[in-house]
Amino acid sequence: MSQERIFKVLLAPHVSEKTERSADGANQVVFRVVKDASKQEIKRAVEELFDVKVRNVQTVLMKGKSKGFGRIRGRRSDWKKAYVALEAGQEIDFLGGE
Template structure:
């Protein structure tokens, strides 16, 4: 997988309270991914970018909320997240990545 495709598949880490709890408890990390990304692509991208071994990937599609604005009804963007479980002994440190 090319370096360009890696950065198109992985849009960035998803940092939230739930993501932090899951990372501490289960060794899973949450990433925002492209809408057209597949599980094998996500697995390869994480393994190449962070030099870790991925055990499995779960993907969640979240529909954007409809919100009322001053000009009528608006729609937030849809979101696609990937929960990546690493193999035993592997860890990702986001502060250490180049």
């Protein structure tokens, strides 16, 4: 996998109440990733970008919500979410605090 692809696989960390619970209990981090990314690509990208060891990766394809504004109907696009479980003792700090 090229360096360019590594930077394109991970889009952003996904922060919600559910992801915070999984981060505390199971030592997991949740990322929003490109839809065509494989588990191996996600694992390698996280290991190279954050210098951590990844235990496993689980992916979920999130379906876009149907929205309406008056008589106008629309749909948000589908996206992919990756639950990345880290090895014991590994941690990713997004805030960069001490």
